[in-house]
Amino acid sequence: MIDLHGYGPSIFGGAILTIEVALLSLLLALILGLLGALAKLSSNKLLKLIATLYTTIIRGVPDLVLMLLIFFGGQMMMNEVSDWLYETYDWDVFININEFVAGVITIGFIFGAYMAETFRGAFQSVDHGQIEAGHAYGMSRWHIFRRIMFPQMMRHALPGLSNNWMVLLKTTALVSVIGLADMVRLASEAAKAVHEPFTFLLPVAGVYLALTAISEWFLKRLEIKFNAGVLTGSAA
Amino acid sequence: MLEAFLALFADNDIFNPPTLLHYWDGLVTTVQLVFLALLIGLIIALPLGIMRASDNPWISRPIWLYTYAFRGTPLLVQLYLIYYGTAQISGIQESFLWEILADAFYPCLIAFVLNTAAYTTEIIRGAIKATPRGEIEAAKAYGMSWFLRLRRIVLPSAMRRGLPAYSNEVIFMLHASSIASVVTIVDLTGAARDIYARYYAPFDAFIFVACIYLCLTFVLIFTFRKLENKLMAHLRPLS
Amino acid sequence: MKKLTMTLACVLAFSSASLFAKDWEMVRIAVDVPYEPFEYKAPDGSLTGFEIDLGNAVCADIGVKCEWTIQAWDGIIPGLLARKYDAIMSSMSITEERAKKVLFSEGYYNTPSGWFGKKGAGIDVSDKASLKGKKVGVQRGTLQDNYVSDNLGDVVEIKRYTTADDQVLDLKGGRLDLVFVDFPVGEQTILKDENYEAVGDLVKLGDGVGVAFRKRDKDLAEKFNASLKKLKENGTYKKIMDKYFKYDIMI
DSSP states (O other), rough: OOOOOTTTHHHHHHHHHHHHHHHHHHHHHHHHHHHHHHHSSSOHHHHHHHHHEEEEEHHHHHHHHHHIIIIHHHHHHHHHHHHHHHHHOOOOOBBBBOOOHHHHHHHHHOOOOOHHHHHHHHHTTTOHHHHHHHHHHHTTHHHIIIIIIIIHHHHHHHHHHHHHHHHHHHGGGGGGTTOOOOOOOOHHHHHHHHOOOOHHHHHHHHHHHHHHHHHHHHHHHHHHTTTTTTTOOEEE | OOOHHHHHHHOOOOSSSHHHHHHHHHHOOOOHHHHHHHHHHHHHHHHHHHHTOOOHHHHHHHHHHHHHHHSSSSSHHHHHHHHHHHSSSSTGGGGGHHHTSSSSSHHHHHHHHHHHHHHHHHHHHHHTTTTTTHOOOHHHTTTTHHHIIIIIIIHHHHHHHHHHHHHHHHHHHHHGGGGGGGGOOOOOOHHHHHHHHHHHIIIIIIIIHHHHHHHHHHHHHHHHHHHHHTTTGGOOOOO | HHHHHHHHHHHHHBBOOOOOOOOSSSEEEEOOOBBTBBBBBOTTTEEESSSHHHHHHHHHHHHHHEEEEEGGGGGGGOOOOOOOEEEESSSBBBBHHHHHHHHEOOOOOOOOOEEEEETOOOOOOTTTTGGGOEEEEETTTSSHHHHHHHHTTSEEEEESSSSHHHHHHHHHHSOSSEEEEEEEHHHHHHHSSSSSSEEEEEOOOTTTTTOOTTOOOHHHHHHHHHHHHHHHTTTTTHHHHHHHHHEEEEE
């Protein structure tokens, strides 16, 4: 067995934190992605412009730069807001952008942009005639979304979503740079302390591989579920 | 106009000549790092991609293992392993290799090359696998050897098919290169971190580099679109 | 867009408003560890060091409770402004650039900075030309960083580190020729290894180290100033200093 010099439990805690960051940012990314896709497809020009700017800018800038900007810049902005509130209204409130919040917001924000593109493509691939049929049945817009659009959209979106999730999972490693004690940070600190980089970093790489493998298995099941009822002729 | 511009420079202490020079050096480092990583990565990925597309599992499986490991773990972990790991190999500091590895630039380049080569290998494999069966059969019927088929038929069309995916990989590499700043390399991001630490002005420091990255990304997208239009011209409908 | 802001607001963690700002019962002080012997972790994990002892003495003197928070150097000023803590006692030199963001107490110590390198490397730090191409490690955004950047930036290759111990690691790992750091820190971390030595003369930088506060907390800064003055006069300061240093660092 590998000797982790007593750092084992804390690195395990870091692994849990990594998963937490990944899942929370996935949630944020899905919400932002759906909103972004709906805005891009809407007839409102302003919404369209905002969504296009969002996806273009976010996808053009490195994740680490955005993370540093949100972590350091976001905090300064909050400080100014809170100072202003204190001086004008004598309110003493402040919002703390710690490493965790900055990490989740940044990753959620970045992948929201990628998700928006995935969802947009998926929405567009739903046959328009089916939506018209829904209208003809007197379904409300929400009903059409829930019963017709969403289930079919998911089928088309799933490969893209899976891909985004895999990339997102690995992006969480960046939170270690802004100081969050995730698995990568704890392992690299331990590695530096005892001068054994391989002992600590290889298991961490192994955990990422395991998470990838588990995700692949799970997403495969999900794909089967959403593809139920679709005939894929092998002869086609 | 020029006066207003000069006044802007005189007024702030962040965008003065030394810091702009620092950003410029960072830009040069980023471009060097990304360009070299992509070039070497592509050279390595080409034979690996061909092997990965092979029907013989003894050839394709080991390559799969390599790409799976490098695509399944964060680049940051790979970088740490190579940067700190190489310093710990016993005897390495006395060997000639240390001349190269002592500088942070090369461990970082190695990590980037191995990473991008793994992704590129899979892109090449996908493109080769998608070669229409008929084309290969026709080539065989002409009596072309395996190598000739590869060179004349498979690779030229695979290159075209792989181009859109590869252009994404290039942009990913540009963005991923920002983590070089973690191991003391002053790339664009490193320059921004230095300037932030000196003036405590996150918006000036980071938004400025964000804009530079954005411009670089647009230049890449534009170039690849031109290239795609040129290479895919035969697929365009006649108007 | 409104939805978007609301979602964001939900994700943001609202930290409770600190209302004890008026009559200080507890003062939260941030340090960046390890920075031996100023602040570091004892083997049992507890914080110790010159500034920790001095800070505790000040708090005892003005009758407040001290709570120490560990914060990485590059986020230490933003964290203060964000009210994650109320003061910084982390060997922060008083500089013009920092004074724009925070309120400094009077200086409470000053130590020179020193060069450290491998024994017998024969580097002459006073000869600028001979330093050409040498790799020098500094901690990013410190006075030492500014000094090397301004005076030697054109000849040496500067490697900037987020923490002080990363540069020691790279010096010992053979990636750096020299490290320029607060002398007592180098003395504690680098000179313990007998293969390394201090190189050249010590360099006096800056106007000393001060406690940093938010600009609005003038009352707290005044309390600290008065207390520091008292501790220097009644010998408490000297007693703490003698525990960690063989020489005088008081200003």
